[in-house]
Amino acid sequence: MDNYTRFIVKETIKAKAALEILSALAIPNIALFIVNDDDKLVGSLSDGDIRRGLLKGLEIEQELSLFINRNSRCFKIGESNFEKYNDYKKLGLRFVPMIDKDRTIIDVVDLQLCKGLLPIDVVLMAGGKGERLRPITDNLPKPLVKIGDKEIIKRNIERLANFGVKNFNIALRHLSDKIIHSIEGEKYHHLLINYVKEEKALGTIGAVRLINSFYNNNIIVMNSDLLTNIDFSELYHTFVQEGADMAVATIPYYVNVPYAIMEIDQNNRIKTLNEKPRYTYYANAGIYLFRKEMQGFIPENQEFDATDFIETLISNGKKVISFPILSYWLDIGRLEEYYKAQEDIKHIQF
Secondary structure, X not given: OOOHHHHEEEOOOEHXXXXXXXXXXXXXXXXXXXXXXXXXXXXXEOHHHHHHHHHXXXXXXXXXXXXXXXXXXXXXXXXXXXXXXXXXXXXXXXXXXEEOOOOEEEEEEEOOOOOOOOOEEEEEXXXXXXXXXXXXXXXXXXXXXXXXXXXXXXXXXXXXXXXXXXXXXEEEOOOXXXXXXXXXXXXXXXXXXXXXXXXXXXXXXXXXXXOOOOOOOEEEEEEOOEEEOOOHHHHHHHHHHOOOOEEEEEEEEEEEOOOEEEEEOOOOOEEEEEEOOEEEEEEEEEEEEEEHHHHHHOOOXXXXXXXHHHHHHXXXXXXXXXXXXXXXXXXXXXXXXHXXXXXXXXXXXX
């Protein structure tokens, strides 16, 4: 959250001063987060805490430390906060501090705006030339093509950030400096963004092997030119519940046959008759979630596609599952999709 320090006060101020800060913020379900002289979290304070203190005989001019709730809830960096997030939402909390190992507040999470706290790192693949989008991409890298008023790669960064993702790796090759300059111009201070440059084309997932370290045990690799409102929390939940090594987001693809289809046995007898059937297939959506250990199956400095990765994991007995996307998804690969996206963005909730 930008400007989260406005919610932080010292425990040595007067209760009256804290009440004035709460009143000035004028936000429903607001709480202040109280730190000691070493800036370590010691508790929280709501207007209810002040009322309870006054009812117990405390005075409004007394030190704030007498009023605070010292059992306040928080998120801890480096831990899996996924379940905590769901629990705190059910309790009706809105603002929760994120602390480091020394109990220093590094962020305040607004549960009303944040869609989750996923313990994942992200790799956005942004090295393609976008040749099928010419002339739009003659001098513009494909990830910087605007859909509506915002570049497609920034839409994906910001959507993932809304699910609590903090650590991003962006794989670059074509016109990489333009992409870096544009992203840096957004001043995503609350995000850690690492840029990885391919010296040669490494396919649709080979650049992941160039990344030396990840902060979390789970990784999402995603094409940067996708326009989607996929629920990343549902993807992660399914991945964990299934005990999968990899989840591949898929798009249902329907084929309607306009004729009656007959199944015929080896003796030329008709076994079944299916009138104008509809068949469902699942297409690769360009979004992959996998355990960090799977990175070792990607060869070094070699062109390697996501489909190669999937086949390698399957052949090595790993559990690879499908996650069908039932919400909006569009690959901005051709001019037809680009023009469609410009209309869709006016009506679809992202």
